[in-house]
Amino acid sequence: MQCHPIGVIHTQHHQATGTPIQPCRAVGVPGTAIIDEPYVEGLADLDGFDRIWLLFWCHQSSEPKMTVIPYRDTVPRGLFATRAPARPNPIGLSCVRLDRIQGNTLHLLDVDLLDNTPLLDIKPYVPQYDNYPVQHCGWVDHAPDPNPAADARFEKPHLD
Amino acid sequence: MQCHPIGVIHTQHHQATGTPIQPCRAVGVPGTAIIDEPYVEGLADLDGFDRIWLLFWCHQSSEPKMTVIPYRDTVPRGLFATRAPARPNPIGLSCVRLDRIQGNTLHLLDVDLLDNTPLLDIKPYVPQYDNYPVQHCGWVDHAPDPNPAADARFEKPHLD
Numbered sequence: 001m002q003c004h005p006i007g008v009i010h011t012q013h014h015q016a017t018g019t020p021i022q023p024c025r026a027v028g029v030p031g032t033a034i035i036d037e038p039y040v041e042g043l044a045d046l047d048g049f050d051r052i053w054l055l056f057w058c059h060q061s062s063e064p065k066m067t068v069i070p071y072r073d074t075v076p077r078g079l080f081a082t083r084a085p086a087r088p089n090p091i092g093l094s095c096v097r098l099d100r101i102q103g104n105t106l107h108l109l110d111v112d113l114l115d116n117t118p119l120l121d122i123k124p125y126v127p128q129y130d131n132y133p134v135q136h137c138g139w140v141d142h143a144p145d146p147n148p149a150a151d152a153r154f155e156k157p158h159l160d
Numbered sequence: 161m162q163c164h165p166i167g168v169i170h171t172q173h174h175q176a177t178g179t180p181i182q183p184c185r186a187v188g189v190p191g192t193a194i195i196d197e198p199y200v201e202g203l204a205d206l207d208g209f210d211r212i213w214l215l216f217w218c219h220q221s222s223e224p225k226m227t228v229i230p231y232r233d234t235v236p237r238g239l240f241a242t243r244a245p246a247r248p249n250p251i252g253l254s255c256v257r258l259d260r261i262q263g264n265t266l267h268l269l270d271v272d273l274l275d276n277t278p279l280l281d282i283k284p285y286v287p288q289y290d291n292y293p294v295q296h297c298g299w300v301d302h303a304p305d306p307n308p309a310a311d312a313r314f315e316k317p318h319l320d
């Protein structure tokens with residue numbers, strides 16, 4: 001199960017600290033996805049969708065931790081009950097706005113990703129598949145939500 | 161970028177043909193996810209969520225194709241404008257209902273996956289992150305939707 005990038009994402013965020021947590025906290029923040037040549041054909045018909053899923057490799061995240069204190073809480077939680085990037089398979093998922101496509105470049109908005117993030121996949125956002133009403137959202141329903149943006153807690157140590 | 165399973169999904173679907181297309185067409189269909197021991201600690205706090213994302217490896221899908229005729233249409237579309245499994249990184253994404261957790265076993269509903277699908281990740285479904293109103297949903301808005309379930313078009317050839 002070997003993954004490889006289909007392109008790269010460029011944004012204004014160069015470190016975790018200060019990067020918005022999720023697209024809903026990055027409203028209007030621009031970014032681009034540059035798609036590698038063998039995959040450009042697969043972008044046909046995508047421009048009709050308002051939003052798209054980006055699946056990406058969390059290239060700056062630390063080793064997996066089964067218990068984490070998520071940004072939105074102050075107490076430890078099971079990793080899989082959070083969206084923290086320190087996962088066994090560090091695959092991130094963000095629903096961003098698709099502004100326009102020019103050749104191999106997707107112009108995006110609401111981008112919560114670090115610059116140079118390897119892109120693994122793009123899927124269209126389809127409300128029938130992705131938009132479910134829910135009654136219970138676990139600890140998130142009552143989270144104190146103390147952080148306006150990310151910090152370095154899940155960042156790979158820098159070797160400089 | 162090496163992925164490895166954190167567990168395996170079991171369902172009643174043993175081949176693509178007849179498998180529901182997306183959880184919205186699999187309402188009430190049961191399945192289980194058996195989580196490998198090193199990752200069970202990470203399930204803490206997950207039981208409070210009504211729905212969860214499964215990220216999985218499409219282990220039976222054919223080689224990637226940049227142009228496909230998706231199940232819901234009758235004409236070719238760019239791969240990334242579809243949810244077809246024949247992708248460069250064959251990572252699937254399904255929002256299923258979490259019925260209950262017993263030890264290392266997640267009891268699920270609305271399961272649209274093949275039996276023995278390798279599980280890569282679990283994320284909580286959080287409407288604030290995942291539930292966006294959209295005006296335009298590309299070709300899907302006017303798709304003829306001719307297929308009640310999947311067929312073999314994206315299935316790996318069987319060597320028997």
